[in-house]
Amino acid sequence: MIILAGFLNLGFQVLPMDDLRELYQEVILDHNQNPQNFGRLESHTHSGDGYNPLCGDKLSLTLEVENGEVKDIRFDGSGCAISKASASIMTTVIKGKTVSEAESLFDSFRELVTTGKSNRNNLGKLVVMAGVHKYPVRVKCATLAWHTLKNCLSGSSEVAKTE
Ligand code: ZN
Numbered sequence: 001m002i003i004l005a006g007f008l009n010l011g012f013q014v015l016p017m018d019d020l021r022e023l024y025q026e027v028i029l030d031h032n033q034n035p036q037n038f039g040r041l042e043s044h045t046h047s048g049d050g051y052n053p054l055c056g057d058k059l060s061l062t063l064e065v066e067n068g069e070v071k072d073i074r075f076d077g078s079g080c081a082i083s084k085a086s087a088s089i090m091t092t093v094i095k096g097k098t099v100s101e102a103e104s105l106f107d108s109f110r111e112l113v114t115t116g117k118s119n120r121n122n123l124g125k126l127v128v129m130a131g132v133h134k135y136p137v138r139v140k141c142a143t144l145a146w147h148t149l150k151n152c153l154s155g156s157s158e159v160a161k162t163e
Contacts, residue, residue: 027089027128032081037091039074050077050148050160052140057083061148069098075145082138086129087145093126099153106146113142 041062050059057079064072073094075087090109094102101122108120109129116133132142140162151160 025128025131027125028081028085031085031088035075035084035088037074037088037095039076041072041074044072046152046155048148048152048156048160050144050151050162052079052083052144052162054137054162055080055083055141057141057144059083059087059144059148061145061152063149063152065099065153068100070094070096070102079144080141082132082141083144086142089126089129090145090149093124094149102149102153106150109146110143113139 040060041064043064044062045065046063048061051057057077059075059077059079062074063070073091075091093105097105105122105126108118108123109126111118111120112123112126113129113132116130129142132138144160144162147160147162151158
């Protein structure tokens with residue numbers, strides 16, 4: 001119960017406890033409480049912001065891309081548990097990947113969180129987010145970091161929006 005106090009920002013969607021347990025798997029809770037790669041890279045080649053108006057999640061990414069490979073990545077911002085955990089997990093998965101691998105992962109991840117499964121086998125630890133597909137509002141929270149990443153990598157200076 002102490003752990004549950006860590007994600008009071010549930011937006012306007014009230015979920016029964018069983019659903020909460022399913023959605024907020026331990027890995028997600030852990031990334032929410034101890035986000036990986038949190039902060040900003042002083043030296044970076046790409047940066048961008050994302051905003052999910054439905055939930056109020058805000059996110060900034062900084063990336064160091066060299067020879068088509070993501071050498072380093074950081075995120076910061078404020079948002080619900082799902083948006084924060086998803087951004088944290090994304091940074092751990094993206095680091096060391098090429099830009100085209102990152103784009104392919106985004107497609108797999110979007111398929112996973114909208115349908116609950118993916119036939120691609122490149123998801124790795126991202127599969128913990130599969131339960132999100134049952135909560136359409138949460139899909140936007142989960143994909144915010146990825147939309148922002150895509151914008152960053154394409155060199156767009158616009159704020160990435162989930163709407
Ligand atoms: Zn959210």
